[in-house]
Amino acid sequence: MTPTPKSWKPFGEQLEILMERGLQVDDCEAAKSYLQRIGYYRLSGYWYPFRQLERQQGDGGKISDRRSNVFVAGSHFREVVQLYVFDKKLRLLALDALERIEMALRVDIAHLLGKQDIHAHENPNCFHGHFSKQIQRKGYAKGKTWHQVWLERYQQNLHRARREPFVEHYLKKYGQLPIWVAVEVWDFGMMSKLYAGMKPADKGRIAAKYGATDGGTLAEWVRSLNFIRNVSAHHSRLWNINVLERSAPLVDDSYWQTLSNARPFFYFCLIQKLLRNICPNSTWAQRFQALVQEFPATVSGTVSLQDMGMPESWETWELWR
Incomplete structure (x- = not known):
């Protein structure tokens, strides 16, 4: 079964999602401006390593690590932009x-x-x-x-x-x-x-x-x-x-x-x-x-x-x- 595609979201809502997941934002207007100029998807490659690793068990009992949507404590939006x-x-x-x-x-x-x-x-x-x-x-x-x-x-x-x-x-x-x-x-x-x-x-x-x-x-x-x-x-x-x-x-x-x-x-x-x-x-x-x-x-x-x-x-x- 094909998953439901993700829905379109305004820039403010995109920022709220990141903050809800634990990414600290010191200047919301500046952060929104970066999302408008660079794009959520492009920046996601730079905040990917800031996301927490979680253990999961796959088929056959194989254990592997995957990135969760939750950010590592202390992760800042400005660090993502600096990267x-x-x-x-x-x-x-x-x-x-x-x-x-x-x-x-x-x-x-x-x-x-x-x-x-x-x-x-x-x-x-x-x-x-x-x-x-x-x-x-x-x-x-x-x-x-x-x-x-x-x-x-x-x-x-x-x-x-x-x-x-x-x-x-x-x-x-x-x-x-x-x-x-x-x-x-x-x-x-x-x-x-x-x-x-x-x-x-x-x-x-x-x-x-x-x-x-x-x-x-x-x-x-x-x-x-x-x-x-x-x-x-x-x-x-x-x-x-x-x-x-x-x-x-x-x-x-x-x-x-x-x-x-x-x-x-x-x-x-x-x-x-x-x-x-x-x-x-x-x-x-x-x-x-x-x-x-x-x-x-x-x-x-x-x-x-x-x-x-x-x-x-x-x-x-x-x-x-």
């Missing part, structure tokens, strides 16, 4: 770094492949056979190669950008874009997939520049960072998200071995590792450290930087100095 603001700044900081990484990789891919063929991105012979020749037997790519699927996405982006002066000029004059121009209409995901489809030797040349052991490892990093980029670009919660596109743990040193590749901090460390190669004089690490100092100190102590995957004394790690 939201921290996460917003974290997303913007991630996007700032990922833009630099994306631009650098675009140049490397275009420069290497462009030497082979100025239209390499459209030439299946410039890529690994699994990407450019193997026909897929199921899923949305059924009957096509992954390169053909990629080219369809490329043509869609090219069509959307057709009024851009540089696109219009190249198409009118030459009929197609050379790869060093075509990169400008790719998104991060397209770049990630094309790099993954390159021949191992070509991928390896680029990977060596970024401190990755091989091309497959760098392709994995880029795929994970595309996940972080999508979360950030779509204004989703980032600070304690469970990362779904995971890279293999690194064993470079003892610090890397303390990190969980399911938590966001692991990928901020990857970002910093890449930035040290791309922008050695960047202050991004210092700005990240400064932002961490803004993490809200909650009365109830229900949230902490450990939820982000940060080990103690991470600031002493050479990567961040």
